[in-house]
Amino acid sequence: MMEEKIQTHKNGTPKRVVIDIKNLKKSFGKLEVLKDVNLQVYEGENLVVLGKSGTGKSVLIKCIVGLMDFDDGNISVFEEHIKDMNPEALSNLRRRTGFLFQSGALYDSMNVKQNLEFPLLRSPTKFSQEEIDKKTNEALSHVGLEKAILQMPSQLSGGQRKRISLARTIVTNPEIMLYDEPTTGLDPVTSDEISGLIRDVQRQYKTSSIIITHDINCVRSVADRIVMLKDGIVYKEGDLASFESSDDQEIKSFFK
Amino acid sequence: MSTKSTKLADIFINLHEKIRSALLDVSNVFLFILNIVKQTFSKGFEFKEFFYQCFQIGYKTLPLVSITGMIMGLVLTIQSRPVLVDFGAVTMLPGMVTVSLIREMGPVITALICAGKIGSGIGAELGAMKVTEQIDAMEVSSTNPMRYLVVTRVLATTLMIPILVLYADIMGILGSWAGANIKGDVTIVLFFAQAFASIEFIDFLPAVTKTFFFGAVIGIVGCYKGYYASGGTSSVGVAANSAVVLSSLLVIIVDVIAVQITDMML
Ligand SMILES: Nc1ncnc2c1ncn2[C@@H]1O[C@H](COP(=O)(O)OP(=O)(O)O)[C@@H](O)[C@H]1O
Numbered sequence: 001m002m003e004e005k006i007q008t009h010k011n012g013t014p015k016r017v018v019i020d021i022k023n024l025k026k027s028f029g030k031l032e033v034l035k036d037v038n039l040q041v042y043e044g045e046n047l048v049v050l051g052k053s054g055t056g057k058s059v060l061i062k063c064i065v066g067l068m069d070f071d072d073g074n075i076s077v078f079e080e081h082i083k084d085m086n087p088e089a090l091s092n093l094r095r096r097t098g099f100l101f102q103s104g105a106l107y108d109s110m111n112v113k114q115n116l117e118f119p120l121l122r123s124p125t126k127f128s129q130e131e132i133d134k135k136t137n138e139a140l141s142h143v144g145l146e147k148a149i150l151q152m153p154s155q156l157s158g159g160q161r162k163r164i165s166l167a168r169t170i171v172t173n174p175e176i177m178l179y180d181e182p183t184t185g186l187d188p189v190t191s192d193e194i195s196g197l198i199r200d201v202q203r204q205y206k207t208s209s210i211i212i213t214h215d216i217n218c219v220r221s222v223a224d225r226i227v228m229l230k231d232g233i234v235y236k237e238g239d240l241a242s243f244e245s246s247d248d249q250e251i252k253s254f255f256k
Numbered sequence: 257m258s259t260k261s262t263k264l265a266d267i268f269i270n271l272h273e274k275i276r277s278a279l280l281d282v283s284n285v286f287l288f289i290l291n292i293v294k295q296t297f298s299k300g301f302e303f304k305e306f307f308y309q310c311f312q313i314g315y316k317t318l319p320l321v322s323i324t325g326m327i328m329g330l331v332l333t334i335q336s337r338p339v340l341v342d343f344g345a346v347t348m349l350p351g352m353v354t355v356s357l358i359r360e361m362g363p364v365i366t367a368l369i370c371a372g373k374i375g376s377g378i379g380a381e382l383g384a385m386k387v388t389e390q391i392d393a394m395e396v397s398s399t400n401p402m403r404y405l406v407v408t409r410v411l412a413t414t415l416m417i418p419i420l421v422l423y424a425d426i427m428g429i430l431g432s433w434a435g436a437n438i439k440g441d442v443t444i445v446l447f448f449a450q451a452f453a454s455i456e457f458i459d460f461l462p463a464v465t466k467t468f469f470f471g472a473v474i475g476i477v478g479c480y481k482g483y484y485a486s487g488g489t490s491s492v493g494v495a496a497n498s499a500v501v502l503s504s505l506l507v508i509i510v511d512v513i514a515v516q517i518t519d520m521m522l
């Protein structure tokens with residue numbers, strides 16, 4: 001069992017826990033993917049989740065927003081158990097959360113502008129068209145792709161798609177960001193740009209984030225803290241330096 | 257000897273697995289339909305998406321349905337004409353062709369064509385949305401994908417297939433008139449008058465009723481196959497393909513049942 005460490009501000013007051021995962025279990029049939037996962041995300045931090053392919057990283061963050069049910073354990077976000085949430089509360093939580101999907105998940109049948117407008121139009125808060133235009137333009141300029149506004153997703157490159165999906169997730173000013181392998185499949189230069197954007201988002205929107213990745217350059221540039229998943233549990237938790245200096249063979253293979 | 261018995265055992269295990277998965281499929285489809293019904297009547301109906309889907313379905317299939325409708329009428333006419341001439345009953349031609357068009361040919365052939373065109377389209381579209389996580393993305397944007405994607409499409413096919421069938425019937429009668437004019441000379445007004453004089457309400461009602469079921473079958477199967485596509489991009493093709501196969505088969509089964517019921521009622 002891992003010792004729970006409370007993070008503190010510089011002046012010693014404890015930081016607020018935004019996402020608290022306790023004894024999380026999830027199986028698919030006979031396949032036990034998550035056996036006993038415990039982790040916390042503190043306010044304002046970037047938590048990197050490392051792990052080999054198929055260790056259940058995507059499953060973990062899908063459980064956090066209720067896209068997947070879990071079998072046992074507890075997840076609370078903003079001090080509320082997500083198992084106890086009614087549909088309204090869950091939808092409210094999802095509005096405060098941005099989810100960057102691994103595949104980008106841009107709506108193929110809509111152009112970039114319509115993609116960005118979608119979350120705003122579906123929100124129970126009604127925005128005027130000017131507000132919507134303002135928010136979409138802001139988000140697009142944040143990712144540096146104002147010129148793509150009328151293009152279809154199929155006309156964009158892989159890196160551009162990722163940036164547009166990032167713009168779509170920040171258009172609603174989320175407080176939590178969940179990134180599923182944001183740089184996988186991109187060239188090194190584009191990967192660095194995305195890593196930079198993740199830092200920008202953290203600074204500008206004051207988000208608390210989970211970043212799933214096995215791109216070590218991305219880890220180095222975005223991580224405030226790292227957990228490594230293995231065999232359905234948190235195998236190691238610590239800061240970048242403790243991972244870099246680890247003698248463990250598993251960890252070394254990531255930090256080559 | 258022993259290999260023979262293991263082979264036999266294999267066959268039974270295989271059969272058992274097949275039956276099990278088929279039953280599981282049936283129960284999943286049943287739950288899927290219940291969910292569709294529930295979502296249809298819960299508040300927040302997606303009118304805009306529904307009308308857009310209706311338009312799409314009509315717009316995509318209109319040329320295809322026009323041509324097949326015409327050809328159906330034309331071929332039926334050319335084939336029946338010599339027989340009717342032999343019996344000296346050529347004046348019955350419009351009526352006969354119209355009745356078989358409206359009762360059977362129009363609904364079944366149009367539904368099969370729509371199963372191919374619309375069913376595969378829905379299967380592929382939802383399948384692609386599923387495997388590229390677009391459905392998940394919708395769900396985290398306060399949108400119920402069942403209501404937004406599935407209910408709208410199922411209702412759109414249920415409404416549009418009957419309309420397309422009626423349209424195909426009319427095109428068929430037009431085609432039949434064209435066929436009749438190859439060897440003979442009938443005005444279009446006279447031809448349509450004869451055609452409609454021969455239809456009775458009792459021909460019409462069961463024929464129209466079953467087309468709603470055809471539409472529902474095409475929508476539900478397409479959505480089900482797409483919505484539960486899993487795995488890589490190849491599953492999109494699988495979803496589209498199996499949507500066409502299953503919905504075509506079900507259209508024919510529904511038709512057989514409808515014919516039996518109509519027969520019993522008369
Ligand atoms: N919907 C599902 N149904 C069945 N198995 C699943 C499902 N989603 C994920 N899995 C399985 O769970 C395991 C972990 O998946 P995932 O979280 O996607 O891994 P990763 O850590 O690479 O993101 C994999 O073995 C995968 O096959």
Ligand SMILES: [Mg+2]
Pocket residue numbers: 057058059102180181
């Ligand atoms: Mg993953």
